[in-house]
Amino acid sequence: MAAPKRGRSGSAQSKPWRPLGFILIAIVALTGGMFASGHNTPRLGIDLAGGTSITLRAVAEPGQESAINKTNMDTAVDIMNRRVNGLGVSEAEVQTQGNKNIIVNIPKGTNSKEARQQVGTTAKLYFRPVLATEVSGGAATATPSPSASSSASDKATDKATDKATDKSTSSSSATPSATATSQGRAVTDALKADATPSASASSKASSSASPSASSSSDDSTSKLQAQYAALDCTKKSVRATAGKGAKPTDSTVACGQNSQKQWQKYILGPAEVDGTDVKKAQAVFNTQTAAGWTVTMDFTGKGAKKFADITGKLAQNQSPQNQFAIVLDGEVVSDPYVKQALTGGNAEISGSFTQEEAQGLANMLSYGALPLSFKEDSVTTVTAALGGEQLHAGLIAGAIGLALVVLYLLVFYRGLSVIAIPSLMVSAILTYVIMSLLGPTIGFALNLPAVCGAIVAIGITADSFIVFFERIRDEIREGRSLRPAVERAWPRARRTILVSDFVSFLAAAVLFIVTVGKVQGFAFTLGLTTVLDVVVVFLFTKPLMTILARRKFFASGHKWSGLDPKALGAKPPLRRTRRPHAPVDPKEA
Amino acid sequence: MSKIGSIGARLHRGEVGYDFVGNRKIWYGISILITITAILGLAVRGLNMGIEFQGGAVFTTPKHVSTSVTSAEEYAEDASGHDAIVQKLGDGSLRIQIAGIDTDKSDAIKDKLAQEMKVDSESINADLVGPSWGDQIADKAWQGLGIFMVLVVIYLAIAFEWRMALAALVALIHDITITTGIYALVGFEVTPGTVIGLLTILGYSLYDTVVVFDSLKEQTKDITKQTRWTYSDIANRSINSTLVRSINTTVVALLPVAGLLFIGGGFLGAGMLNDISLSLFVGLAAGAYSSIFIATPLVADLKEREPQMKALKKRVLAKRAQAAAQGTQVQPETVDESYDEPEDAAPAVVGPRNQPASRTTARNQPSSRNRGRGRPSGKRR
Numbered sequence: 001m002a003a004p005k006r007g008r009s010g011s012a013q014s015k016p017w018r019p020l021g022f023i024l025i026a027i028v029a030l031t032g033g034m035f036a037s038g039h040n041t042p043r044l045g046i047d048l049a050g051g052t053s054i055t056l057r058a059v060a061e062p063g064q065e066s067a068i069n070k071t072n073m074d075t076a077v078d079i080m081n082r083r084v085n086g087l088g089v090s091e092a093e094v095q096t097q098g099n100k101n102i103i104v105n106i107p108k109g110t111n112s113k114e115a116r117q118q119v120g121t122t123a124k125l126y127f128r129p130v131l132a133t134e135v136s137g138g139a140a141t142a143t144p145s146p147s148a149s150s151s152a153s154d155k156a157t158d159k160a161t162d163k164a165t166d167k168s169t170s171s172s173s174a175t176p177s178a179t180a181t182s183q184g185r186a187v188t189d190a191l192k193a194d195a196t197p198s199a200s201a202s203s204k205a206s207s208s209a210s211p212s213a214s215s216s217s218d219d220s221t222s223k224l225q226a227q228y229a230a231l232d233c234t235k236k237s238v239r240a241t242a243g244k245g246a247k248p249t250d251s252t253v254a255c256g257q258n259s260q261k262q263w264q265k266y267i268l269g270p271a272e273v274d275g276t277d278v279k280k281a282q283a284v285f286n287t288q289t290a291a292g293w294t295v296t297m298d299f300t301g302k303g304a305k306k307f308a309d310i311t312g313k314l315a316q317n318q319s320p321q322n323q324f325a326i327v328l329d330g331e332v333v334s335d336p337y338v339k340q341a342l343t344g345g346n347a348e349i350s351g352s353f354t355q356e357e358a359q360g361l362a363n364m365l366s367y368g369a370l371p372l373s374f375k376e377d378s379v380t381t382v383t384a385a386l387g388g389e390q391l392h393a394g395l396i397a398g399a400i401g402l403a404l405v406v407l408y409l410l411v412f413y414r415g416l417s418v419i420a421i422p423s424l425m426v427s428a429i430l431t432y433v434i435m436s437l438l439g440p441t442i443g444f445a446l447n448l449p450a451v452c453g454a455i456v457a458i459g460i461t462a463d464s465f466i467v468f469f470e471r472i473r474d475e476i477r478e479g480r481s482l483r484p485a486v487e488r489a490w491p492r493a494r495r496t497i498l499v500s501d502f503v504s505f506l507a508a509a510v511l512f513i514v515t516v517g518k519v520q521g522f523a524f525t526l527g528l529t530t531v532l533d534v535v536v537v538f539l540f541t542k543p544l545m546t547i548l549a550r551r552k553f554f555a556s557g558h559k560w561s562g563l564d565p566k567a568l569g570a571k572p573p574l575r576r577t578r579r580p581h582a583p584v585d586p587k588e589a
Numbered sequence: 590m591s592k593i594g595s596i597g598a599r600l601h602r603g604e605v606g607y608d609f610v611g612n613r614k615i616w617y618g619i620s621i622l623i624t625i626t627a628i629l630g631l632a633v634r635g636l637n638m639g640i641e642f643q644g645g646a647v648f649t650t651p652k653h654v655s656t657s658v659t660s661a662e663e664y665a666e667d668a669s670g671h672d673a674i675v676q677k678l679g680d681g682s683l684r685i686q687i688a689g690i691d692t693d694k695s696d697a698i699k700d701k702l703a704q705e706m707k708v709d710s711e712s713i714n715a716d717l718v719g720p721s722w723g724d725q726i727a728d729k730a731w732q733g734l735g736i737f738m739v740l741v742v743i744y745l746a747i748a749f750e751w752r753m754a755l756a757a758l759v760a761l762i763h764d765i766t767i768t769t770g771i772y773a774l775v776g777f778e779v780t781p782g783t784v785i786g787l788l789t790i791l792g793y794s795l796y797d798t799v800v801v802f803d804s805l806k807e808q809t810k811d812i813t814k815q816t817r818w819t820y821s822d823i824a825n826r827s828i829n830s831t832l833v834r835s836i837n838t839t840v841v842a843l844l845p846v847a848g849l850l851f852i853g854g855g856f857l858g859a860g861m862l863n864d865i866s867l868s869l870f871v872g873l874a875a876g877a878y879s880s881i882f883i884a885t886p887l888v889a890d891l892k893e894r895e896p897q898m899k900a901l902k903k904r905v906l907a908k909r910a911q912a913a914a915q916g917t918q919v920q921p922e923t924v925d926e927s928y929d930e931p932e933d934a935a936p937a938v939v940g941p942r943n944q945p946a947s948r949t950t951a952r953n954q955p956s957s958r959n960r961g962r963g964r965p966s967g968k969r970r
Contacts, residue, residue: 379716405841470834470837499748504795
C-alpha cells in the first residue's frame with residue numbers, strides 16, 4: 001500500500017485549513033473572473049441554443065489521399081470562415097474536428113440556407129484583370145490613379161473604365177497616392193533566370209487584346225458602370241453581394257481591402273486564370289532581394305500558359321490596368337501589378353506583406369488547388385424552441401440526478417453528507433464556472449451530450465466520497481477512533497481515487513482526441529469533471545473531513561454522524577483481548 | 590443504515606460473504622451463456638441502426654401540430670418519395686424519419702412538409718445525415734475503443750500487473766458485448782448517442798474493476814509470508830469487503846443516469862439524452878456485475894497458476910489438513926495489526942511499541958500472532 005505515513009500523519013493533515021482556504025480562494029477568483037469577463041453562463045451549443053450545425057467531410061480526389069492533411073484542412077477552414085462570415089453574420093464558427101471533418105456552426109437568426117450553400121459549394125478563385133479601382137466610401141475617397149485615364153485609350157474595354165474614372169474624378173478629389181499604396185505589390189518572376197523575352201509575350205498579348213471585354217455590349221457595360229458607381233464597399237451588406245455569382249467570363253464589380261485596410265472597389269475584366277490553374281502557393285521570406293515576405297505561386301502547365309498570356313498583356317498597360325485582381329468568391333484578396341510577362345510557370349507576389357498576410361494570401365491561392373471537396377455529412381437544424389426545451393430537460397435531469405444522489409448519501413451516510421453534499425456543490429460550482437470561462441477562451445460550447453457528461457459525472461464525483469467514507473468506516477470497524485481512522489484511510493482512499501480517476505480520464509482523453517462532433521463535447525465534460533473531482537477530493541473533502549473529525553458529533557460516533565462504531569459493527573475494544581472468534585485478515589497488510 | 594452498516598461490517602470482517610471465487614465457474618458459465626446469447630442476437634437480429642447510419646433525415650415538428658401521425662406519414666412520403674416513419678413524441682410533437690434521402694434535397698422536403706402541415710418551415714427541426722456519417726462515428730468509436738484498450742491495459746499492467754490488466758480487459762469486452770447484445774435483442778435503436786453511452790461505459794466499467802483490484806493488490810501484498818490463505822481466499826475477501834462500496838458506487842452512478850433516462854424518455858420522448866442514458870444504464874449494470882463476478886475471479890484463476898501461488902496453496906492446504914487432523918478447527922484469527930496509530934493508542938500504552946520495520950514480517954507470521962496478548966499494558970495490537 002502506498003505508504004500511509006505511519007506514525008504521526010503527515011503535516012498536510014495537520015493543516016487542513018490551508019487547502020480549504022486555497023480552494024475557496026480559487027472559487028472566488030474564478031467566479032470573480034467569470035463575472036468580470038461578463039460570460040456568466042456557459043456558451044451554448046447549437047443543439048441547445050438553436051441554429052444550424054453542419055459537419056463536412058473532406059473527400060480527396062482519387063490518387064491524392066494524402067491531400068487530407070492539417071495544412072490543407074486549415075486552409076479550407078480559413079476560406080470557409082471568410083465565406084460564411086462574409087454573409088453578414090459573424091458568429092458563425094468554422095473549425096476542424098478530427099482529421100477530416102469541418103464543423104460549421106451557424107447560430108439561429110442567420111440565413112442558414114444561404115450559409116449552407118456557401119460552405120457546401122467550392123470556393124471560386126479567379127485572376128481577373130483590373131479595369132478600374134478606387135477607394136470606396138468614406139470622406140477621403142481616392143480616385144484611381146491618374147494613369148487610369150491616360151491608359152483608357154489603350155483598349156476596347158476601357159470604355160467602362162473611362163466613364164468610371166470620369167465619374168469618380170468628378171465626385172471626389174484626386175489623391176494619386178491611393179493607387180500608389182494599393183499598387184505596392186508587384187508580381188515578378190520568381191526565377192529571374194528563366195524569364196523569357198517579354199517581346200514574344202507582349203506580342204501575343206496585344207494580338208489577343210481582351211476579347212471578351214470588347215464583346216461586352218454597351219448595355220451591360222453601362223450597367224456595370226452604374227453598379228460600380230453605386231458600390232459602397234465599406235458596407236458589409238453591400239460587400240456580401242457585390243460581385244457574387246458573377247460568371248467568370250463576364251466583367252464584374254468587386255470589393256477588396258488594400259494594405260491600408262481601406263475598402264477599395266474594382267471593375268474587373270473576365271477571368272483569365274482560375275484557382276485550379278495554381279498548383280501551389282506558399283509564403284516565403286525572401287532574403288535575397290530584401291523584399292520581406294512574399295508569396296510564390298507555381299502554376300500548372302495550362303495555368304502557366306494562361307498566366308503568361310495575361311501578364312504579358314497587363315505588363316504593357318498603365319496602372320491600374322497593369323494589375324490583376326485575385327478574386328476569391330467575388331472578393332478581391334490581392335491586386336498586384338505586373339512588371340513583365342511571366343512565363344516561367346511560377347510567379348512571386350512581393351510587397352510589404354507581413355508574415356501573416358503573406359501566409360493568408362498563399363492559403364487562399366492554394367485553396368483553388370486543394371484537391372479536396374467537401375461533403376455534407378450531417379446537417380442539424382434546431383429551432384430555438386427545441387433547443388431551449390432540450391436545455392430545460394437536461395437541467396431537470398441533472399437536478400433529479402443530483403437530488404437522488406444527495407438523498408442516497410443522506411440515507412446512507414447521514415452526518416457525513418455534511419461533507420459529501422458541500423463537496424458536490426463545490427464540484428458543481430467549479431464545473432459551471434470553468435465551463436463559462438472556457439466559452440470565450442477556447443470556444444467551448446455546452447451541448448446536449450456535454451450536459452449528459454456533466455450529469456454522469458455526478459456519479460463519478462460522489463463515488464470518490466464513497467471510496468473515502470467506506471475506507472474510514474473500515475478503519476473504524478478495525479476499532480480505531482475517528483481521527484486516526486481518517487488519517488489512515490486517506491492515503492489508501494487517495495490511491496484508489498487516483499487510479500480509478502486516471503482510468504476515467506484516460507477514457508475521456510482518448511475519446512476527445514479520436515472522435516468527432518457530439519462525442520467530443522461529452523468527452524470534454526467527462527474529462528473536466530474527472531480532473532475537478534480529484535481537485536475537490538484533495539483540497540476540499542479531505543480537509544473538511546479532517547476538521548470535522550475533531551468535532552464531538554463525529555468523533556464520538558453520534559448515531560446520526562454516519563460513523564457510529566456500534567452501527568458499523570466495530571470491534572468493541574474488549575472483545576479484542578479475548579478474541580472470541582476471529583475475523584480474518586491479513587488485510588491492511 | 591445500521592442494518593446495511595452491520596452487514597457491511599460483517600462483510601468487512603469476512604463473517605458473512607459470498608464465495609465469488611469459489612463459485613466462479615457458475616458465474617463464468619452464466620456470463621458465457623449471456624455472451625453467446627448476445628452474439629447470437631447480434632448475428633441473427635442484428636442491430637437496429639438509426640437513421641444516422643443509413644443516411645436520411647429526421648424532422649421534428651413543433652409541439653401540438655394538428656396533423657395526425659398517419660397523415661404526416663403520407664405527407665412525408667409524398668414529399669420525399671421514400672418511406673417515412675412517424676412517431677408522436679411525449680410532448681405532442683411529431684418525429685418524422687425519412688431514410689435514404691440526400692442532404693441537399695432535404696430543404697425542399699422540409700418546406701413541403703411545413704406547407705402541408707401548415708406550420709412555419711423555420712420551426713421544423715431538421716437533422717440530416719449523409720449515409721457515411723454514422724459509420725464515421727462508429728469507425729471513430731472503434732478506433733477510440735482500440736486505443737483506449739491498449740492504453741488501459743498498459744496502464745493497469747504497470748499500476749497492477751498484467752493478469753489484472755488482462756482480467757479487466759476481459760471484463761470490459763464482456764460488458765460491451767452484453768450491452769450491444771441487449772440492444773440487438775430488445776431492438777433499441779442504435780444512434781450516435783448510443784455509441785457515446787457505450788464509450789462511457791469503458792471508463793465506468795473499469796472504474797469499478799480498478800477499485801476492487803486496488804483492494805486486492807493491497808491485501809495480497811504479503812501473501813507469500815503467511816500460510817493461512819490462498820490467493821483465491823483473499824481475492825474473495827477483497828470482493829466481499831468492497832462489496833458495499835461497489836453497490837454504493839453503482840447505485841450512485843445509476844441514479845443520475847436514471848434521472849436522465851426518465852427525463853429523456855418521458856419528457857422529450859426521444860433523442861440524444863435518451864440514447865446516451867439507455868446504453869449507459871445497461872452498460873453500468875453489466876459493468877458492476879462483471880467487476881465482481883468476472884474480473885476478480887479471473888485474476889484469482891490466473892494468479893493460482895503462478896508457481897509461487899501454487900506452492901502457497903499447497904502449504905495452506907497442508908496446514909489446513911494438519912489442523913483438521915489435530916482436530917482443532919482452523920480459527921480464522923485476526924492477524925495482528927501489530928502497530929498502532931499514535932492517536933489511537935490508549936493513554937495507558939506504555940509497552941514497547943512495535944518497531945515499524947518489524948511490522949510486515951512479524952505480522953503475518955504465526956509466531957507473532959499472540960504477541961501482545963494479555964499484556965498488562967493493554968497493548969493489544
